[in-house]
Amino acid sequence: MSKASNTKRISLTDLVARKGAEPIVCLTAYTTSISRLIDDHVDLILVGDSLGMVLYGMDSTLGVTVDMMIAHGKGVMRGSDKACVIVDMPFGSYEESPEMAFRNCSRVMAETRCSGVKLEGGVEMAETINFLVKRGIPVVAHVGLTPQSVHAFGGFKSQGRTEDAAERIVEDAKAVAEAGASAVVVEGVVEPLGVRITKEIDVPTIGIGASPQCDGQILVTEDLIGLFAEFKPKFVKRYAQMDEMITTAVEGYKEEVRARTFPAPEHCFGYKGDK
């Protein structure tokens, strides 16, 4: 059964009020099943464009489309009724102009009924963020290691390592906060920079490879539970080994099929035994 009532869902406005208070707990989900499992335990669910890499085996997030985000966003909404659900805008769907961003973001909002969108970028996206927010679309921004810029960075590398680079990321965070972003994801930056940004902007920071001082934290759920092994960023902590559990289950099934002990009588209709 899908969870339908939307009345008690946490809003981005509720989360803005958590600045400097109890840390905001965030995870990604791409599917109804994971959404159902995490909904009661997190404040915010991000339908991340990381789904391109985690679910579809792409080597970056660049090939993800608006249609994919909408399909997965709908699934996550069906599986949740408490958490604030934010959908990532994929590469190429918002950068060109505020108008183009509004067209794609409004489609995502209307078709998924999510609570807001997230887009990558700092100073250069401030005008677009302001345009969207003024027209009723809550926006979460994302600065630092922005994965859609992987080719510009020359790889998934932590950012803000020189004084100049750190200064630019602070300016990015300030610009998007002043433009009206409800929160700012700060990814893959040296720890003191996570602290500094958290102190210098008025909206919550959500860290991933940033600092425990951020106003919240986010991880990719598959990284957390051991269901993604292609790479393991330094900021990932595994809280479960679901890969081992799946292997054990599949091996158990295989042995019982080979031994004809599965299916057992209780799994059969009108079981008559051999012959």
Ligand SMILES: Nc1nc(=O)c2c([nH]1)NC[C@@H]1CN(c3ccc(C(=O)N[C@@H](CCC(=O)O)C(=O)O)cc3)CN21
């Ligand atoms: N499963 C998954 N988890 C993620 O956190 C994630 C995705 N997918 N896909 C989109 C981006 C890609 N991300 C990544 C990917 C790799 C590293 C990584 O391996 N970094 C190295 C090098 C750091 C450096 O050179 O500074 C590390 O050791 O953390 C970091 C972030 C974060 N995002």
Ligand SMILES: CC(C)C(=O)C(=O)O
């Ligand atoms: C890791 C988070 C912040 C993200 O953008 C994603 O999952 O796509």
Ligand SMILES: [Mg+2]
């Ligand atoms: Mg993303």
